[in-house]
Amino acid sequence: MGDDRPPRNLKAMLSEAKDTSELMVDLAYAALFFDDEAMANEVHELEERLRELVHEMRAVCVLAARAPREAEQMSSVLHLVAAIERLANAALDVTRVVTHRLGIPPDLVADLAAAEEISHRVRVRPDSALAQRRLADVELPVEVGMRVMAIRRGKEWQIDPDGDDVVMAEDVLILRGAPSGIAELRTLAGAPEWRPPAVDHDPTVTDLDRAVDVLVEMKNVSEVAVGLAYSALLFNDPSLAAEVSQLEDRLDEMRERLEIWVLRSAADEVDPSPLRGLLHLGAAAEEIGDAAQQMVWLVEEGEEMHPIVARALGDADEVITRLPVAVGSALDGATLRDARLETETGFYLLAIRRAGRYLYRPRGQVRVAAGDELIGSGPDEGQPLLAELCGYQRLEDDATGEIELVPVAAGDGPA
Numbered sequence: 001m002g003d004d005r006p007p008r009n010l011k012a013m014l015s016e017a018k019d020t021s022e023l024m025v026d027l028a029y030a031a032l033f034f035d036d037e038a039m040a041n042e043v044h045e046l047e048e049r050l051r052e053l054v055h056e057m058r059a060v061c062v063l064a065a066r067a068p069r070e071a072e073q074m075s076s077v078l079h080l081v082a083a084i085e086r087l088a089n090a091a092l093d094v095t096r097v098v099t100h101r102l103g104i105p106p107d108l109v110a111d112l113a114a115a116e117e118i119s120h121r122v123r124v125r126p127d128s129a130l131a132q133r134r135l136a137d138v139e140l141p142v143e144v145g146m147r148v149m150a151i152r153r154g155k156e157w158q159i160d161p162d163g164d165d166v167v168m169a170e171d172v173l174i175l176r177g178a179p180s181g182i183a184e185l186r187t188l189a190g191a192p193e194w195r196p197p198a199v200d201h202d203p204t205v206t207d208l209d210r211a212v213d214v215l216v217e218m219k220n221v222s223e224v225a226v227g228l229a230y231s232a233l234l235f236n237d238p239s240l241a242a243e244v245s246q247l248e249d250r251l252d253e254m255r256e257r258l259e260i261w262v263l264r265s266a267a268d269e270v271d272p273s274p275l276r277g278l279l280h281l282g283a284a285a286e287e288i289g290d291a292a293q294q295m296v297w298l299v300e301e302g303e304e305m306h307p308i309v310a311r312a313l314g315d316a317d318e319v320i321t322r323l324p325v326a327v328g329s330a331l332d333g334a335t336l337r338d339a340r341l342e343t344e345t346g347f348y349l350l351a352i353r354r355a356g357r358y359l360y361r362p363r364g365q366v367r368v369a370a371g372d373e374l375i376g377s378g379p380d381e382g383q384p385l386l387a388e389l390c391g392y393q394r395l396e397d398d399a400t401g402e403i404e405l406v407p408v409a410a411g412d413g414p415a
Contacts, residue, residue: 010060010077013053014312017081018230019159020050021088022318023150025226025288026176028094029219030119032104032281039121040095046157050088057081073306076298080233080309086291087226093284097277104277108212119176120146120185126169128190136163141346144185146177147379163381178342211261211278218254218285221247224360225292227350227377231320232296234313236305240375241296243351243358251289258282319380321347326391326407327370335367345386347378 024046031039061078065071097104124130130138141147151158151165152172158165167173175185186194225247232240262279266272298305313320325331331339342348352359352366353373359366368374374390387394392405 010057010064011308011312013057013060014077014080014308016159017050017053017057017084018313019318020046020053021084021091022226023159023174024050024088024091025094025223026119026149027174028091030121030174031095031098033118034121035098036121037098040098042152043091043095045155047088047092049157050085054081054085073304076303076305076309079298079303080295083291083294086294087288090284090287090291093287094281097280102277102280103273103275104281105208105212105275108215108278118179119149119174120179120182122173122175122186122189122191124167124169124171124173125190128169129188130167130173130190131169133167134163135161135165135167138167138188140175140185140188141177141379141382142343144177144181144188145340145343146175146181146185147346148173149176150174207261207265208275211258211265211275214254214258214261215278215281215285218251218258218282220361221251221254222285222288222292224350225251225289226295227320228360228375229292229295230313230377231322231350231375232299233305234310234320235322236299236310238299241299244292244296245300247360248289248293251286255282255286318377319383320350320375320377321383321386322353322373322375323387323390323392323405325368325370325372325374329370329391330389331368331374332370332391333367335365336362337364339368339389341376341386341389342378345378345382345389347376347382347386349374349376351375 024043027039027043027046031037031043058078058081061074061081065074096102135148148161149159150173151161151167152174153168153170173189182194186192225244228240228247229244231237232244259279259282262275266275297303336349349362350360352362352368353375354369354371374386376386378386384394387405388408391408393408395404395406396402397404
């Protein structure tokens with residue numbers, strides 16, 4: 001996992017830039033959650049790595065544009081690179097709440113702990129069940145419902161670990177998934193027990209409570225906007241691009257509400273200084289949404305995109321897929337809680353398209369129905385199983401790389 005790598009092509013660099021920027025956002029919120037300045041500094045280290053990558057990609061784009069047609073297509077790559085850079089800068093803004101000690105109310109940390117999906121960091125102890133084992137062998141998405149987003153070994157990062165990567169003693173794993181899996185994860189890593197922060201809640205709903213609720217919603221909406229933006233680019237889908245723009249409008253409205261609740265709650269606080277962090281985080285969440293909208297501008301305006309954009313997004317650490325749900329499939333009529341897609345396949349749903357409308361970030365008691373279209377993000381190796389659960393066999397043409405979904409008879413799918 002060193003830097004002695006051969007020169008990379010633009011597709012590989014674009015995939016790495018996407019993965020790095022998303023990891024920065026995850027780590028930034030994790031630093032906030034753990035109040036961990038060292039983790040916040042790791043986000044800054046990743047930003048330096050991304051900055052070099054962005055510079056290299058821009059140089060490659062300029063050199064590759066030898067004719068007007070090539071220049072027009074390459075401009076779409078440069079546009080996406082700028083949006084990814086903007087997303088990374090928003091992640092840095094989140095970390096400043098920790099590094100500059102702006103402060104946040106403990107209620108916010110408790111609300112983040114109760115989220116259905118959070119980031120976590122754990123150091124692997126030498127005598128643990130994870131040390132000296134391949135990721136494919138430990139099957140963390142299945143065992144604990146969390147997937148490894150990155151491995152830090154000393155000062156080196158592996159942003160896109162695959163099943164063949166071996167976990168070493170003292171590695172730091174950055175994971176994302178259901179908080180219910182943290183206890184078992186830490187046991188496997190030999191790490192001490194960790195308890196999420198708890199706050200004694202006053203049954204009276206205050207202006208500060210409302211501000212915290214709005215901010216948590218802004219965080220969720222901004223992350224969904226980014227996932228849908230990459231989906232819109234991958235599938236060149238104007239309807240998805242329009243949904244991203246609507247989400248960005250919602251973020252603008254929520255920021256205004258956040259500012260009102262924060263200002264009103266300041267009158268009730270003996271020390272209003274922790275409220276600065278809420279305002280700062282609101283601005284960062286809105287900026288993440290703006291970066292997502294910048295991405296989909298290419299689709300909204302019908303700009304000709306270089307084919308490398310779709311190939312790079314398809315080869316990223318976290319791939320995006322959309323699948324229809326067949327009648328009689330394992331998912332037809334199942335609730336998402338019972339389906340346990342995150343645990344079974346490593347995929348989490350960004351949205352469900354039903355009768356021309358989108359249900360964002362569906363969870364829990366939402367029931368899937370035949371005719372739904374699932375849009376999800378997860379590891380490439382989880383795509384065949386997700387397709388089977390939807391009632392299809394996923395076949396890839398070795399020559400063209402095109403994917404064909406072949407319906408499977410009811411009862412032939414996974415048990």
